[in-house]
Amino acid sequence: MTLPRREPAPAKLNLTLHVTGQRADGYHLLDSLVVFVETGDVVTVEEGPLSLELSGPFAAELGIAPDNLCLRAARLAGRNVKITLEKNLPVASGIGGGSADAAAVLRALCATPREPETLGADVPVCMASRPARMQGLGEILTPLPALPPLHFVLLNPLLGLSTPAVFKAMSCRDNPPMPEQLPAFDDTAALIDFVAACRNDLQPAAIRLMPEIADCLATLEAAGARLARMSGSGATCFGLFETAAAAQAARATIAAAHPGWWVAASGLAPGAASL
Numbered sequence: 001m002t003l004p005r006r007e008p009a010p011a012k013l014n015l016t017l018h019v020t021g022q023r024a025d026g027y028h029l030l031d032s033l034v035v036f037v038e039t040g041d042v043v044t045v046e047e048g049p050l051s052l053e054l055s056g057p058f059a060a061e062l063g064i065a066p067d068n069l070c071l072r073a074a075r076l077a078g079r080n081v082k083i084t085l086e087k088n089l090p091v092a093s094g095i096g097g098g099s100a101d102a103a104a105v106l107r108a109l110c111a112t113p114r115e116p117e118t119l120g121a122d123v124p125v126c127m128a129s130r131p132a133r134m135q136g137l138g139e140i141l142t143p144l145p146a147l148p149p150l151h152f153v154l155l156n157p158l159l160g161l162s163t164p165a166v167f168k169a170m171s172c173r174d175n176p177p178m179p180e181q182l183p184a185f186d187d188t189a190a191l192i193d194f195v196a197a198c199r200n201d202l203q204p205a206a207i208r209l210m211p212e213i214a215d216c217l218a219t220l221e222a223a224g225a226r227l228a229r230m231s232g233s234g235a236t237c238f239g240l241f242e243t244a245a246a247a248q249a250a251r252a253t254i255a256a257a258h259p260g261w262w263v264a265a266s267g268l269a270p271g272a273a274s275l
C-alpha cells in the first residue's frame, strides 16, 4: 500500500485479565479477553527521513523521545518514514496507547515483523485490533467471533501507573484461567454476564498503589454501569452500559462532576460488532 497513510490506533480494553502464573524470567502468564474501541490515537505515515511529530490532547505529556514506540516500530520494520501521532489517549493508562500506536505504524507500512512483542506484550493483539483471547505473555492469540454491541464509558483519573510496578505489587500470581471453552456470546447481556464472572487480577494491586481507581469504579457504578472494571494495569477503568444513549448520558454526568478526569463514551471499533 502506498504512503501517505492514515491509520487509526484504537484503544485496547482487557474485559478480563487473569494472571495465571509467572515465568522464571519474571514475566507473567495471562488469559485475557481483549476488545478494541472507537476511541483511540491516529497515526499518519509518509515517505521521508525518520521523524515524529505529535498533536492532540496528550502530546505535551508524552513529549518526543527516540524510544517512542512509533519510532521503534518504524526501525523494527527497517523504514525511514515521517510519522505524525495524534495522541488522544492518556499515557501509561492500561489501554495500550503505545502498543496501539506501534501496531498502527506497522500496519501502515504493511510490515509483519517476526517478533512484534519485542515492542511490548500488547503489540501482537493490537496488530489486528479485533476481539481476541490473549494468552501466554500476550503472543498467543485466538480471534473471537464478532461480538454483540457493547457501550463503554472510559474513565481515568489522569494519574499514570507503571505496568511493572502493578505486576510487582500483586499478592497472588497463580490464579485460575478463564474456562478453556468460552461460551457463545449470543447477546450483550450474555457477554456482560460472562465478563462479570471473570476478573482483572491486577485490579486489587493497582488500587493499593492508586486508591483513585476505586473512586473511578464507584463513579461508573453510580452512573448506572452494568459492570465496572479496570483495564490492563490501569489506571483506566471501563463501565459497560445497556445502550449508547445511556453511555453518553453517563459520560456527560461524570465529566461535569469530575472535570479533572479523562472520560470518553465509546462503542466497539468498526468490524468488531456483529449486529
Ligand SMILES: C[C@](O)(CO)[C@H](O)COP(=O)(O)OP(=O)(O)OC[C@H]1O[C@@H](n2ccc(N)nc2=O)[C@H](O)[C@@H]1O
Pocket: 014, 017, 026, 027, 028, 029, 030, 032, 094, 099, 119, 120, 121, 122, 123, 136, 137, 138, 163, 164, 167, 232, 233
Ligand atoms: C497488562 C497488559 O496491558 C495486559 O494487556 C499487558 O500485559 C502489558 O503490555 P505492555 O504495556 O505492552 O507491556 P510491556 O511493555 O511488554 O511490559 C511492561 C512490563 O510489564 C510486565 N509484564 C508484561 C507482560 C507480561 N505478560 N508479564 C509481565 O510481567 C513486565 O514487568 C514488563 O517489563
Ligand SMILES: Nc1ncnc2c1ncn2[C@@H]1O[C@H](COP(=O)(O)OP(=O)(O)OP(=O)(O)O)[C@@H](O)[C@H]1O
Pocket: 062, 067, 068, 069, 070, 085, 090, 091, 092, 093, 094, 095, 096, 097, 098, 099, 101, 102, 120, 122, 163, 232, 233, 234
Ligand atoms: N506512542 C506512545 N504512546 C504512549 N506511550 C508511549 C509511546 N511511546 C512510548 N511510550 C512510553 O510507554 C509507556 C507506556 O505507555 P502506554 O500508553 O503504552 O501504556 P499502557 O496504556 O499502560 O499500555 P498497556 O495497556 O499496554 O499496559 C509510557 O510510560 C510512555 O512513556
